[in-house]
Amino acid sequence: MQPCCLLLFPFFFFFPGTWAELEAGSHMLHLRHFVTFQNATSMQVQGLCVMGDINLGSLDSLTEDIHYHQPWLHSALPKGDWDVIESFVKSYLEDFNRLVQKLIRHTRVSYPFVFQTSKGCQIQPNGTARSFFVIGYEGQDLIRFHLNKGTWDRVPDNEMSATAEHLLNNATTLNELIQVLLNVTCVDILEKFIEYGRADLERQELPTATVFARKAGPAQLLLVCRITGFYPRPISVAWLRDGHEVPPGPALNTSAVLPNADLTYQVYSGLTVAPRDGHSYACRVRHRSLGTRSLLIPWGQSNAGLIAGLVVALLAAVVVIGALWVWRYRKRH
Missing domain, CATH: 2.60.40.10 (Immunoglobulins)
Structure with missing residues (x-):
């Protein structure tokens, strides 16, 4: 796997989002992450990775360990890649929490509050791909990543979204990496998961x-x-x-x-x-x-x-x- 592939899962392994009604023949890898900040020192983390409506993995809210829910997952990627992924997940969670703390220092918020992030990629029936990355606050979209420009765009026009936009748009090296992760690496991994999880994807049960x-x-x-x-x-x-x-x-x-x-x-x-x-x-x-x-x-x-x-x-x-x-x-x- 390419080095950027090793960074993909820790960077956005667990992110929130809604169930998507996909077009027949379309496949989506969706990574969801929820963090509830009870106060300045207490928080609860939840995470989920799905392909369509197949639960691939989840994050233990107590230990922050990854639980894998499909037996074919480890065959889809080399063992060394999974070991690196798990070690990077820990680092990613710490970095994300520091980013949120930096954001709230510049804005007026009251505890408790919830941040959510949602990112992933989708392969259409004609083979074309699209990717997405959204950060949310209290259940509403806050800021979105523009894949073509490599920049962040605020969704509502308020103090928090403006601050988040400013902080993230200054991280040019990070944004270049995000473009590669979403446009290339995510699609490569999704193609592997489609190959190894085909039996689950093609499963049909009569109503x-x-x-x-x-x-x-x-x-x-x-x-x-x-x-x-x-x-x-x-x-x-x-x-x-x-x-x-x-x-x-x-x-x-x-x-x-x-x-x-x-x-x-x-x-x-x-x-x-x-x-x-x-x-x-x-x-x-x-x-x-x-x-x-x-x-x-x-x-x-x-x-x-x-x-x-x-x-x-x-x-x-x-x-x-x-x-x-x-x-x-x-x-x-």
Whole structure:
């Protein structure tokens, strides 16, 4: 690995950010870092590295050691590189904290407060790459790195962002290194991770869906479509009324996609309707694991299937009880 590659992970191994809905065939390496400063001498550090929605590694908030979560990670890079990475992580965390302390000495802040940083790179389906680096304060973007110019640009125009912009733009050597790390090294490492983690990236789990109803008011019924067990995360859920998609509106409400304990996902979608309104309803699910097909769960058939299942179960119970009664009768006589 090139020397700059060895600096990449300690420089931005753990950074915050939001879950990104990636275009099919696109891959992102995202490094997130959170530091909560309780007072001038006490702080809590959290970190995470993800590729798409695959958790690659995290930072132990107590020991600041790296925990690796994928068995193929160590094969992707030579052992010597990982040893250097771990030693540099410690140095990076100390340098970042000193930078924050220098920043707050020039501004008026009150404890506690949180700094976040988010950086990484993305490879598009056509092979082009883009990189990003953002520093945030209290959940809001504070300053962004301009990859082409190699300079920092303030996001809000306030005292803290202006001070951060001034401090970082004076570090010209550091900014030149950042350009190389983000534009070259990050992409090289992401390509390695894509190669070694292909099985995880291509993993697909079929969704299962059920439709049920709840009373939402005196003259309202809430139809709920629950979809779970699917992977990867992107999914499309829609309601059909008489075969036509229900447009967005106050009667339609779909939750965010949430994780399951088995590393799959779930989502709920609700539609408020009038009981016995004469329309037919169905929940339609589209997901990568289904290919070009759609999963369609009609509300009427869902009820019928549930009732049929209860009837079958009841009949089976009657048969078993009857058989036991006959066996006992014959045994007595």
